[in-house]
Amino acid sequence: MAAATLCIVDALSFLEARRVVLEQVRGSRTVPTVEIIRLEEAAGRVLAEAAMADRDYPPAPRSMRDGFAVRAADLPGTLTIVGEVRAGQAVDCRVEPGEAVEIMTGASVPDGADAVVMIEHTQVAGTRVDVPKALEMGANVNPRGRDALAGSLILDAGCRMGYAEIALLASIGQAEVAVYRRPRVAILATGDELVEVDVVPEPHQIRNSNSWSLAAQVMRAGGEAVVLPVAADELETTKELIAEGLDCDLLLLSGGVSAGKYDLVETALASFGAEIYFDRVRIQPGQPCVFGQAKGTFFFGLPGNPASTMVCFEVFARAALELLGGQTEPLLAITQAQLKAAFRQKPGLTRFLPARLDAAGLVTAVGWSGSGDIAAVTRANAYLVSDPEKEEYAAGEWIGVMAR
Incomplete structure (x- = not known):
C-alpha cells in the first residue's frame, strides 16, 4: 500500500504548524453557501454580507451626562432655565444666549447649545442655574454621526457575531441577517478499546469520550458536528468510515495516528491519495498530530488521549473550521498572566497544561x-x-495563558 504524500519531514514548532494550517486552508477554501436567518438566531454565526449604517449614529447630537445644555461662550455665569429634555423626547426648545435647558443622559441636545455641563458642577435656585467654571465647546456631547455616518461600513463580511455585533445589527434595523452555512465536521474515533457511552466497558475497554468532546468544541466554534461510529482497528472498516467523513467539509480523526502496529489511520488515508502537511508538532500534549488533505477535504489526525485531542483541536483544527465557515480571521486567544507559584519544564516543547486563573489574575498549573x-x-x-526555550519560571513571572 502506498504511503500518504508527506510534505514535512521534521516535527514542526507550534507556530510553524499553525501557520501551515492557515496557509493551506486559506489557499484552497471556497465561499460557503449563504443563508438568511432571523437576528435572534445569529449569535455565533459568520456574517456573509457587509452591514451598512442606515442613518447617522447618533442621528442628532446627544448628551453624555445628566446636566444642562448650554452655550460654552456664556460660561462661567448664571443662566435662566428655559426647558427640559428627556431621553426619547422630541426637542421643542432652543438655547439662546444666557439660557440653559435641563437635559438627561441620551437626550438630544437642543439647537443653540454646544456643550453640556454636569449637574454636579452646578448650583440650582428656582429657574436659575449657576455654573462657576468655563467649559469647552462640545464638552459632554456626542455629536451627530460620530459613531457612524449613513451608508458607512459598520460590520464587514466574515466576522463572527457575538452579543456586541447582534446589538449593532439590531440598532440599524436588521431583523434578518445573511450568514454563511455552518461547516459540517465529521468526527471519527478509532480503536478497538473504545465502546459507546451507554455500554459498560470491560477492564480492557474505555468509553468513547473524544467524539463528544470534539462535537462540543465543533459546535462552540460554529460548526455542525457529524459523529460517525467508532472505527475498530481494522483497515477496511477504517477506510469505509474515512470515506464517509471526507464527504463533509472537515474530518477529525481521533486516535490511530501514532507509530504502533495497529495505528492504521495514515495507511487508510493513503488509499485516498492523502497529502499530509505535517504529522508531528513540538507541543505537549498532542505531539503526534496530523494535518492533511484528501479528495479535496482537509483532515486532522488527533492523538487519542483526551487532553491531546482537546488541545490540538483548539490550537489547530478550530482555525481551519473557522476559515471554512467564512470567518476572515481565526483568533487564538493567548494572553499573559502572572504565575502564582514557580514553574519548571524541560525545554523543547510548547506546553498547553491545565491551569487555574484566579480572580486576582494569577495562574497556577493544575496537577495532572x-x-x-x-x-x-x-x-x-x-x-x-x-x-x-524557557526552562524555569519564577513566581510572579508572566507566562502565556489560553482560555479553556
Whole structure:
C-alpha cells in the first residue's frame, strides 16, 4: 500500500504548524453557501454580507451626562432655565444666549447649545442655574454621526457575531441577517478499546469520550458536528468510515495516528491519495498530530488521549473550521498572566497544561497525571502556555495563558 504524500519531514514548532494550517486552508477554501436567518438566531454565526449604517449614529447630537445644555461662550455665569429634555423626547426648545435647558443622559441636545455641563458642577435656585467654571465647546456631547455616518461600513463580511455585533445589527434595523452555512465536521474515533457511552466497558475497554468532546468544541466554534461510529482497528472498516467523513467539509480523526502496529489511520488515508502537511508538532500534549488533505477535504489526525485531542483541536483544527465557515480571521486567544507559584519544564516543547486563573489574575498549573486525565482538565479554566526555550519560571513571572 502506498504511503500518504508527506510534505514535512521534521516535527514542526507550534507556530510553524499553525501557520501551515492557515496557509493551506486559506489557499484552497471556497465561499460557503449563504443563508438568511432571523437576528435572534445569529449569535455565533459568520456574517456573509457587509452591514451598512442606515442613518447617522447618533442621528442628532446627544448628551453624555445628566446636566444642562448650554452655550460654552456664556460660561462661567448664571443662566435662566428655559426647558427640559428627556431621553426619547422630541426637542421643542432652543438655547439662546444666557439660557440653559435641563437635559438627561441620551437626550438630544437642543439647537443653540454646544456643550453640556454636569449637574454636579452646578448650583440650582428656582429657574436659575449657576455654573462657576468655563467649559469647552462640545464638552459632554456626542455629536451627530460620530459613531457612524449613513451608508458607512459598520460590520464587514466574515466576522463572527457575538452579543456586541447582534446589538449593532439590531440598532440599524436588521431583523434578518445573511450568514454563511455552518461547516459540517465529521468526527471519527478509532480503536478497538473504545465502546459507546451507554455500554459498560470491560477492564480492557474505555468509553468513547473524544467524539463528544470534539462535537462540543465543533459546535462552540460554529460548526455542525457529524459523529460517525467508532472505527475498530481494522483497515477496511477504517477506510469505509474515512470515506464517509471526507464527504463533509472537515474530518477529525481521533486516535490511530501514532507509530504502533495497529495505528492504521495514515495507511487508510493513503488509499485516498492523502497529502499530509505535517504529522508531528513540538507541543505537549498532542505531539503526534496530523494535518492533511484528501479528495479535496482537509483532515486532522488527533492523538487519542483526551487532553491531546482537546488541545490540538483548539490550537489547530478550530482555525481551519473557522476559515471554512467564512470567518476572515481565526483568533487564538493567548494572553499573559502572572504565575502564582514557580514553574519548571524541560525545554523543547510548547506546553498547553491545565491551569487555574484566579480572580486576582494569577495562574497556577493544575496537577495532572498526563494527557489521559480528563478530570484535571475539568478542574482547569485555562491552559498555561509555556515558551519552548524557557526552562524555569519564577513566581510572579508572566507566562502565556489560553482560555479553556
